[in-house]
Amino acid sequence: MATGTPLPGRGWPAPRWLVVALPYAWLLAFFLLPFLIVLRIALSDTARALPPYAPHWTGWGEAWNFLQALDLESFATLLGDSLYLDAYLSSLRIAATATLIALLIAFPLAYAMASAPRRWQPALLILVILPFWTSFLIRVYAWMAILRPEGVLDALLRSLGLIDQPLALMNTETAVLIGMVYSYLPFMVLPIYTSLEKLDRSLLEAAADLGATPFRRFVSIVIPLARPGIYAGCFLVFVPAIGEFVIPDLLGGPETLMIGKVLWTEFFSNRDWPLASAVAILLLLILAVPLLAYQRFARKEAA
């Protein structure tokens, strides 16, 4: 300040714990608390009322009654009815397949981007990010137009003389996979590109100089050094894919069973909030496994 008066607050700096406490408070208010609420609903009975579950929390005095009234019925249903287990397994399978396909497409893409002349790279990056500027929903609807019988893809292949019957891709698991790979590809490309872009070219020259064929250079140098990016990419694709609702709902068929869809049905069609909450909690636990695995890896890399 021109007058030279000290800034307010100078001389008694904000305690350090306040700075640290802020993110914790945020997590507490917007993650842990909602989670506990969902957990409570999951441990309740279905009720034909508003809200559609019981018991309710009415005060500290009833704590014991409340705890006694909690029940594990919803979780028992989850484990008892094979529908839910199938949905979990099928979600895992579809998410894993989509992640693998995305990796196989994204790696060469990221490699080509990282190998492109420096001045082109910003433009290539923008091309990868560009789809985000359009609504996700609109892009999935566009895939419906492409994949539906007699749609854009059929018409194209037919005019090229490659098929004479419609492909019947719409409302199949293939359509779901196409939609997922398309939607999540940038999340795979970006971290892999970042790790490849940092790769020192002289390492590849050194490997070549020491007698490594192009294939050996790729396997022994490129892949190990791109590994952090590969893990991050797989993680960023797998986690949202497993709980995905919009893509299987719009592109999938009756036989595409995914846990996100089951959750939606339980909440809004069956109005079974406790069961839906139990589904959500199990999903969270399943997602925690890759998360912890990734953190472990990241810590090992850093050490």
Place this chain on the structure above:
Amino acid sequence: MARKSLGNIRRSFAPWADPAATPLVRFDGVTKRFGDITAVSDLSLTLYPGEFHALLGPSGCGKTTLMRMLAGFEPLDSGRILLDGQDLAGIPPHLRPTNMMFQSYALFPHMSVFDNIAFGLRQQGLPREAIAARVAEMLALVKLEGFAGRRPDQLSGGQKQRVALARALARRPKVLLLDEPLGALDRKLREETQYELMDLQAELGLTFLMVTHDQDEAMAMADRISVMERGRIAQVGAPEEIYEMPANRYVAEFVGDINVFEGVVASVDGEIVRLDSAAGLLILDDPAPGLAPGQKASLALRPEKIDILTAEPDGPGNKAAGEIWDIGYLGDFTMVQVKLDGEAGQLVKVALPNRSRKTETPIAWDDRVWLSWDVEAGILLRG
């Protein structure tokens, strides 16, 4: 000690002077362009087995490009490179019997020291025991026993340099290429490593091709030096030839300190040439076939070959009067700048060795002095 023994080896080692000697590497009219820039221009050079050859020049002179062409990283625009009589055209880097030590060392960060050194051997498909034995041998050679399990980021700069060297040597290359091998080391370590590298080269009998911009490094280590200038070789020769008999003014000025007196030839009498210059009539004894009076020529003179006297010398040598302009004490010697009398007032560098700890320098700033040098001390440069 090491230096002395190598000195002896060096004196008896001169295959380039032997017309019957078989060269190991031949660059034959090699040209390389990057866009509009010609990095290497119609260059020919021969390397002999067991030679330690240095490519010396400022950055951008094409020395690194030349070496990378031998390694196979840069395709040639024209000319050819022969190794053991075989044309290397079209042979990719991983099939060439050369190995390179990179300036950045390029150690694989995700591999241990052992795996780094073993990498090239594994590509050859050697059995496991043979690889382990060779890696152990290499680690002993570079005095890094016990470091096999370390990762590159756990090593000091000097240790990384040794691992890079061991890795490049492990495959017993026909030619070892060294790209600024000591550039990243501090001065003390650089000198030590310099002599170790020379010992190693003599011990293994390998052919080394080194790229450097550091003339001291090239002079101390190499059997022969190629001084490069804008994609061409200005001169090839043993260090003492490059220093004492530079082929032209570029080489004379690039390697070491030098004073150049420009002038016109006054008379040629056998090998005795008299030069009319701003510093007076200079006499020098340097064979100069075809030189005629009236032609432009220069006398180049190293600072350590000049004496400073307080009185006018008598005798047949050269002399010039001036005053002390600057005195720089450098420890091992003192660099004195003398401004010559006359309109040009050329500054002449004179190196005075400090041979005793306590002698007082007999000169001071602004003193009137005489410079004196032998007729054989100067180098005749045309133009």
